[in-house]
Amino acid sequence: MSDVARRAGVSRATASYVLNRTPGARIPEQTRARVLEAAEQLRYVPHVNARSLRRGRSDLVVGHVDGASVLRQGLSFVGLIQVARDIREAGYTFLFHGDPTVTGVAAARSWLALRPAAVLATLDRYTEESVAMITAAGTVPIAMSHTPSDLTPTIVLDDGPLGRAAAEHLLGRGCRRIVALGGCPGMADQHMLGHRMAEAVAAARAGGAEARQVPFSPGREAATGLVGSWLAEGTLPDGVVGATTTHAAHVLTALVDAGVRVPQDVAVLAADDEPLAELVRPRLTTVGADLDVGEARMGAAVLAAIDGRWDPDLAVRRFPARMVVRETA
Amino acid sequence: MSDVARRAGVSRATASYVLNRTPGARIPEQTRARVLEAAEQLRYVPHVNARSLRRGRSDLVVGHVDGASVLRQGLSFVGLIQVARDIREAGYTFLFHGDPTVTGVAAARSWLALRPAAVLATLDRYTEESVAMITAAGTVPIAMSHTPSDLTPTIVLDDGPLGRAAAEHLLGRGCRRIVALGGCPGMADQHMLGHRMAEAVAAARAGGAEARQVPFSPGREAATGLVGSWLAEGTLPDGVVGATTTHAAHVLTALVDAGVRVPQDVAVLAADDEPLAELVRPRLTTVGADLDVGEARMGAAVLAAIDGRWDPDLAVRRFPARMVVRETA
DNA sequence: CTGAAAGCGCTTACAG
DNA sequence: CTGAAAGCGCTTACAG
Structure with a gap:
């Protein structure tokens, strides 16, 4: 700024006033123009750190x-x-x-x-x-x-409403044994996905269904393993809510590969709406977030x-x- | 830092020396400890802007x-x-x-x-x-x-090697009419995807195939429209490289929906490797980037x-x- | 070994 | 209307 002031033939104070358009200061138009031109020619860029150091507050x-x-x-x-x-x-x-x-x-x-x-x-x-x-x-x-x-x-x-809407949709289809897939149970306060699934579980239970949250990190093996254990133990749910489209798509794919009929045997849906939903077969039912x-x-x-x-x-x-x-x- | 110095009973200079472990300065252990303790008690956090303002260089x-x-x-x-x-x-x-x-x-x-x-x-x-x-x-x-x-x-x-490898794989399968899907043709210098697809086209042509780059922004309608126009105009390629797994998956899905046999009529692959490849049917062949x-x-x-x-x-x-x-x- | 002092790039009350 | 001066939080050559 010193360079700008010198070039414009004014003091640093004056340069500061015009460069900052300081409200109180009345600077004649000609002086203003000179300062502005000098700043332009020198490609002056204010030093925000110096400014906030002096002002005592930062932007x-x-x-x-x-x-x-x-x-x-x-x-x-x-x-x-x-x-x-x-x-x-x-x-x-x-x-x-x-x-x-x-x-x-x-x-x-x-x-x-x-x-x-x-x-x-x-x-x-x-x-x-x-x-x-x-x-x-x-x-x-x-x-x-x-x-x-x-x-x-x-x-x-x-995003709790997404989980609730998913669970209520399953209830409406008559599902009674619902699994909410994703997030960490008991960590609802830490992760968005946990909260979304906790809300799904709460809504399912409020509707009289059995419901539990199962941690799941999307991947082929995890999905195959999960579905395999359901079939082996006879604990196949009749409705699954995935925390995301990716969660739901993996389980859907594993279910279909295992010969389970979707949605007749198990209904599956995602508590969000990614483009992936259109790419899997059968196409995934989803819950979109309607917030602009x-x-x-x-x-x-x-x-x-x-x-x-x-x-x-x-x-x-x-x-x-x-x-x-x-x-x- | 003044507060720290005062509390430790030393000058600001001394405080600065110990807090920065300034090489030249020999400070007795006891003084050092006093300064460090004061800094700890006051939860002193250095002001990086002030430091770099003074030093004349920023970190x-x-x-x-x-x-x-x-x-x-x-x-x-x-x-x-x-x-x-x-x-x-x-x-x-x-x-x-x-x-x-x-x-x-x-x-x-x-x-x-x-x-x-x-x-x-x-x-x-x-x-x-x-x-x-x-x-x-x-x-x-x-x-x-x-x-x-x-x-x-x-x-x-x-990431050019990804595009090249994809094209070469198609050539190896006998494909002669290859479409590289994604990025903007002629904008190879602007976008990674454009570059990747430009390299795919170059490799395909070098192998004697007909090849062109087609801009494509992944989505259901775009894919359906593209496949529809190929069928209507009789310009169905025999090999498609998608710039990403998402690009490829959309076209794959649209092809299958239109009754085209993959890979018999058209081979499809992606010049990257996202988990989505496992979720679509038939499963997508991909090119992984082997860089750790x-x-x-x-x-x-x-x-x-x-x-x-x-x-x-x-x-x-x-x-x-x-x-x-x-x-x- | 330690402190007083200058100065980084700015802003702003104050005096002229 | 304009400039000289102080000072934001720091560092560092310099003197004691």
Whole structure:
């Protein structure tokens, strides 16, 4: 900026005023133009770190996401992309911190080294201690989860309705022995998929069916093994909900290969809706999430949190379920 | 840091020396311990911006990736994750800038505002002007592409062998009219998929077959339409290479639905290997990329570039092809 | 061995 | 309307 000021023949203060369009400052049009031209010629790019160091507040928002989350928590990743856009439009700098290895206090340390205005991460990266530490540093910790939390302001992306709708569809077909496939039972608070399947189990039981959640990581052997054990033990369910289309497709394929009739013997459906559903035979019945992410404007919740105007009501996004009935249920 | 120094009863300089383990400084063990304890009690986190402002060099490396790239350029995303890990292990801070809307000079401006040591982005985000601008600012611009470039140091992730292997497999089966499906013809320099399919076409032609690249964006209607037009016009190929498993699966499904026999009438295979291949019937023959990303150590190339020791040989990763013959070719 | 001081690139109250 | 000056949190040559 010194170079710009020198070239324009003004002081650094004046250059700063025109480059920042500082409200109070009345700079004659001619001076303004000279500064702007000098900045243009020198390709001046302001140094955001120096600025925030001086101002005492940062315009940086750090989002923490990793490859595993992308796969495991698709919905929250989609949400994060949208949040990032909203936040950038409000004039903040949004950067992703992608180190998958850190959580809790270690994560807090690496975020705080950047002195951001706020940090946005899935709930499982926070602990009580790390939230205290982040808050003490003047940074706003914001979480994303499928369920509200007392720990810190949390953007709720609730995909429970997808699991419930899937279970209710099976109940409507007369299924009484239902398996919810995927996520870790008892870890509903940790993983989106766990929550979705827990909700499916709850809905199935509420409808008078027998239901249990079975952990499953999609793959050919896992699916063949699972179906094999059902047949060997005589515990074949009459309805299966897969946490994702991929989960459901693997079991469907293994069932068909084992000679089980779908949907006559076992109905299968997925609690989400990926294109894969059209590619398997019989075609998979799915539950689509009817939320237009573009309209969600979740960034508004984050911006409110930064400004100390956190409003939990602004931060809840429930994914409305829409049945896509094909051939398997 | 002032707080830490005060609490430990030393000057800020001394605190800085022990906290940074500055080589030249000989600090008595007792003083060291006092400073460390104070830092611990106060949960001191160094302010990286202040540090790099003072030092005149930054330990930040910015990677630019967006959702669309993740889908379109899967390989380079996987590569980027690995690069990020290598760079972090070398003591740098690696952050992702995820704004999909900026390229060229606009992108350069938003990167340079952070004054990073280096920036890493797909080649198509750079222009001659932006490279000059970034270099002038003392930041090292590094690109990723499937092919070398003169513009700036480029990490080459060459997936051409996947396309070639696919075409050669079809040639070996006696196919003479081959379609390479996906990417944009003539845009081989822009997209990985385009490059992969261009290589497939080249290999097919080199083997004496007729071959052409057909743009295709995976989906049920697109596949049905494409197969329908082949049948109507009598232009059914005898071999199809899909740029990805998803591309191939859609065409496979549409062919089977239209009563075409696979592989007898048309052989189909994918120039990558996703789990989906096992889920469709007949099972898709694929080409796996036999590169252990963990062993690629692409970060070494980036680190070399930062240190002004760029070595193109270090930066080329060719994906070795491994045929996974299933039922469709 | 330790501290006082300068300075990285900025912003902003203050004085002229 | 414009400039001199202080100061954000740090590092590091320099003097004691």
